[in-house]
Amino acid sequence: MDNRPIGFLDSGVGGLTVVRELMRQLPHEEIVYIGDSARAPYGPRPADQIREYTWQLVNFLLTKNVKMIVFACNTATAVAWEEIKKSLDIPVLGVILPGSGAAIKATKEKKIGVIATQMTVQSDIYKTKVQLLDPQVEVTSLACPRFVPLVESNETTSSVAKKVVYETLAPLVGKVDTLILGCTHYPLLRPIIQNVMGPEVKLIDSGAETVRDISVLLNYFEINRNREAQEKSDRFYTTAGVTSFQDIAENWLGTTITVEHVSLEETLNG
């Protein structure tokens, strides 16, 4: 047993899609979350900068005495997961492997699409991981740089969002039977994405798959939280405005939460 919290990091609110799944599957586990909305999106940034920011978020989570860190961000996973997981003595999980495995299981025609940030697409990591599992699968990747700003500004159902999703996904419509949502922000646009792709296309939410892996690791290392332990207190931190983060988070998670602001200058860069 280990009653310390699990740490989650993302460039903003996207990692909440993983947290929602954690709350559903492992409701007794305690959460510390940091979203770097002040510097989102990470996707168009150079790899070195994404690596530096990710290290800052990791170091912040370590000060909160976490027992495991989840990169609830595909972009950070693509760039920095291999390096950072080797440097820490607690388990560090990314979102890319679980999503790849689930897509392989789901595809019938061996035609998988991946939508993600520019950096994740550029890294070709999904294609590499999927084709390692099954070299016969055809993988088509598409960067969707306009999606994260929509989600960060809480515009997930507007007519602008519908137009952007429709225009962006047009090259993939009718070409794939399975679509990996390769950015944790994208499940917030899921109804529109499903509508554009058609009901027969299976959408893979890497967050949901990741929580299954979290559970396996908690069991393997015997670090589950004691269900009889005193009441947990989940903590959410953002580098940007508390109100906007809280609105999006409470709406998405369906519960009230405590959000604190973290100063980039004093805490992360300091």
Ligand code: DGL
């Ligand atoms: N949510 C992130 C991801 O899964 C990052 C999006 C961004 O900041 O560009 O890739």
